[in-house]
Amino acid sequence: MNKKINPGVFYLLPVMLFIILIFLIPLIYSLGTSFTRWLLLRPDLGVKFIGLTNYIRLFKDIFTWQTLGRTFYFVFGAVSIETIVGFILALTLNTEFKGWKVVQSIILVPFMMAPIVVGFTWKFILDDNFGLIPYMLKAIGLGNITKDVPLLANPKMAMPMIIIADAWEYIPVVTLIILAGLKSLPIELYEAANVDGATSFQKFKYITLPMLRPVILVAVVMRTLTSLQVFDSIYVMTGGGPGSATETLSFYTYREAFISYDIGFSSALNVLIILLAMIFTIIYMKIIRG
Amino acid sequence: MKKLKVFLVLSLLLGSLLFAKDADLRLVSEVGIHTEAWKSLMDDFTKQTGITLQLEQIPYANYFDKLMLSYTSGRNDYDVPYVSGLWVPALAKAKYIYPISDITGAKALNFKDIPGISIYTIDKKVYMIPFYQELGGVVYRTDLFNDPVEKQKFKEKYGYELQPPKTLKQYLDIAEFFYRPPDLYGITLMGQRSIFLVTHFMQRLWAMGGKLFDSKMKPTFNSKIGEKALENLKEFFKYASPACKNYVFQDALTEFENGKSAMAEIWTTALFYANNPQISKVAGKASFVGFPRTEETLNRKLPMLYISWGFVVSSSTKDKQKAIEWIKFATDPKNLVKVAPIGCIPARFSALRDPELPKKLSWIPDFEKALSNCIPTPLYPLIPEGQAIINNYLAPNISDYLAGIKTAKQALDDAAKGVYELLNNAGYYSK
Amino acid sequence: MKRKNWKIKFLIGIIITIALIWTIVPIFWILSTSFKMPTEQFTIPPTLFPREFTLQNYINFFTRSDLVRKFFNSIFVTTTSTIISLILGIPGAYALARFNFKHANLLSFIILLARMMPPIVMVVPFFMITRFLNLSDSYIPIIIASSFLSTPFAVWMMRGFFAEVPESIEEAAMIDGCTRFQALYKVVLPLVLPGTGATAILCAIIAWNQFLFALILTGPSTGTLPILVSMFITEKNIDWGIMSAAAIVTVIPMIIFGLLVQNNLVRGLTVGSLR
Secondary structure, eight states: OOOOOOTHHHHHHHHHHHHHHHHHHHHHHHHHHTTEEEBTTOGGGOEEEOTTHHHHHHHHOHHHHHHHHHHHHHHHHHHHHHHHHHHHHHHHHHTOOTTHHHHHHHHHHHHHSOHHHHHHHHHHHTOTTTOHHHHHHHHTTOTHHHHSSOGGGOHHHHHHHHHHHHHHHHHHHHHHHHHHHHHTSOHHHHHHHHHTTOOHHHHIIIIIHHHHHHHHHHHHHHHHHHHTTOOHHHHHHTTTOSTTTTOOHHHHHHHHHHTSOBHHHHHHHHHHHHHHHHHHHHHHHHHHHO | OHHHHHHHHHHHHHHHHHSOOOOSEEEEEESSHHHHHHHHHHHHHHHHHOOOEEEEEEOHHHHHHHHHHHHHTTOOOOSEEEEEGGGHHHHHHTTOEEOGGGSTTGGGGOGGGOTTGGGGEETTEEOOEEEEEEEEEEEEEHHHHHOHHHHHHHHHHHSSOOOSOOBHHHHHHHHHHTOBTTTBEEEEOOOSTTHHHHHHHHHHHHHTTOOSBOTTOOBOTTSHHHHHHHHHHHHHHTTSOGGGGGOOHHHHHHHHHTTOEEEEEEETHHHHHHTOTTTOTTTTOEEEEEOOBOTTTTTSOEEEEEEEEEEOEETTOSOHHHHHHHHHHHTOHHHHHHHHHHHOOBSOHHHHTOTTHHHHOTTHHHHHHHHHTEEEEOSSOSSTTHHHIIIIIIHHHHHHHHTTSSOHHHHHHHHHHHHHHHHHHTTSSOO | OHHHHHHHHHHHHHHHHHHHHHHHHHHHHHHHHHTBOHHHHTOSSOOSSOSSBOOHHHHHHHHOHHHHHHHHHHHHHHHHHHHHHHHHHHHHHHHHHHOOOTTHHHHHHHHHHHHHSOHHHHHHHHHHHHHHTTOTTSSHHHHHHHHHHHHHHHHHHHHHHHHTSOTHHHHHHHHTTOOHHHIIIIIIHHHTHHHHHHHHHHHHHHHHHOOHHHHHHOOTTTOOHHHHHTOOBOSSOBOHHHHHHHHHHHHHHHHHHHHHTHHHHHHHHHHTTOO
16 A cells, blocks of 8 residues: 555645744743843853753742732633623523624624723723723712722732723623524524423523533633733733732743843743643643544 | 735835935934933034934833843844933943943043943943933922911921921921822822832932942842831822822822922922923922931931933944934033023033023022932942842832732842842852 | 513613623723813813814824834734735645544644744744844744734634535536646635635734734834834823824724624634534
């Protein structure tokens, strides 16, 4: 039997080559530099191999763990809100009320906006002096929330605000995924249930929910992965503050790389993020395939 | 669809051909009034020497990061950046800027006439020629301080005359006296987790006789004096507006300009804005006093926040002679006095003593008095890690303290620990 | 029965109303501010509609040569990287939809990982490598980076669209004498054109909206629009007016394009998650 080259290889090769080169080379580079002491602002110190020192520093420093905690706080908060609200919105859109397509279009808009603009929009709207929301809070009597400390300067409120901005941008995506899932549910099951005399509530609980579980799971894991990336809104809304209240892993890495120019340490942080992303991506693949 | 894309690409390529050729010297600066001051000299310079200039301005908040990024990525974007004196050590050590004293024709710059020149001199080479200088202190409302009704009420309450504060106690008393929310606050502070917040801490630390580092560069700000300085700062926030917690320089300035506070702990640049009738509601009513001390330290020569901005020359600049020409022109004492009202406190002894100057800026004598009683100290320690020390260790911890997350001792100890590790990692403590 | 319908309709109405207000008000706020006079931006209390409608902010924006340059750069980078993504992605997606590969799972994993990797991880080595190769002054780093970000999406989406075309169509064409490549080009591609359009728009959106890579990998002459939005803080005040104008200019093109292809966009985004 002569081995034929799969003709598909020629179609696939360019893109795989591109992705592998552009993707793997930087990753390997990062891995390499994570074992060095390389401070761009001190060319006189050169590049020195220091083994696992960066990693030891990474795991000994309590700031790393706090940052991980904050990151998971953000991811958990954002994904929960987006999933719940997305689910409700998807159910609502699924009833195909009059004009639902227009509503769908409008709701989709935030997703198309550059995240940096979304961050700017919320920074402005939350501005203590000139923004809409503090003004409205005062108008409805909740002015106490911002009385002593503006929202974005309040360590307890800053992260929730970032979560809200993120939710505003990405709820549409979750909504659409769940909506597509709802639309693909087999009608026969519902018809059979109707014959058996099931109530709406029963139909929801015993047909809709279980059949939607995979879809919701997909949305959750996908959003978990993509919310690890959040950077733009933090950059423009709080700069990681107040204190370090909104400093997530991504932002911490950015600071170490482009403010302190500590290439070695930021590469170690990179590797940590890569590992996290890989773990969640594997989970995601298993869910889609299974 | 495709045709549209092709058209766009073509038009762009055409458009890029139209973009002008670079000027002889590419300047870069922040957006601020002292930049406006020397901007007004640019045309005269080109007329006089034929050297063309081109200026890009980047908002202050992003300026240093962008400049650093431009250098570290290996690009050759700018010839003569206008920078803060604080950035000089980092830029020089990384060899991104060239020692001006090594360029032919540099002697004409007259280094002896430059205050604080030691700040920009590294390994006996001068890296920056300052255009502008200022001190950190207290800007106050002359109308409120001179008002006889206020004076009397103050004397009744506190037992001494109302005047620009000389001691921290007087400073706090006055802040309390003028704390009349929501129309008037006693003091404007800058509370955002940033260098601005740290300046409040440092001024108090120094005023109480403390120091940031010892001679071996080991952090000493987490001493008892440091804790007292932090706690004193918290007291002051009681008499400031709640919005101060998120303020940076521009917000604090706006608040004072709108007449919402009796004093602002800020630097002298603010006076140019505050006294400008086009933008300020308190124009003509703002003056300056050096940062108050304690009773014990009243007459000592103490470190005080000193800020200066000036010109440096990129190492990658092709024609460094031309760069010197511009610097010479821009920092000529006569030109400095000419553009002072636009927004420049000249960084030349000869210009400061020019009798024409107080006619244009009435508070120059107060400024000179404060300057003579202090050791000009930059906002950051003069090492490449200086900014990281302030931004990554002091700012977050002081912010945490004020937010109630840490105690004063905790905050300062955490900061000191981080700074110690940073400097240790960069080789400062090894022999 | 009637009462239940009424209750449900009421509930739907409330949910939709909240959703619409929540979505529209922030966008409207920025739009409104972009048309306000500089003095009005700073009124307390804030006004929802401009008292004095003005185009000054937009005029200021378009008359600054450095700003217009960024607009052109955005167009250039977005167009180029979209074209690259399509050229690479379409054949790749076709291959994944039509052929069996031994390591299909591994390949899918790599493509998926590339899509999910937080950009910060790539930015640092990109920056260092660009610096090493002395490419910092050119468009090449940002174009490669943008292409890298959108190519996985291109593959992902096109694969779904190709999967919907029955293979019999190519087989018929090949029986008539075409090579497979000709069959793809002449027969299949026209069939998935709407899908391709949506994919192109999605790639464009990704490239256009990219901030972190643009921040690090571009200089004064190669910078893109998102950089502007983060940069209008003068020494005196945040100039909300001109920033709002910049923000609107940055988002409007992508909103328009996105809405034009939204049906296929939605199909493409969700088709991968519903195996």
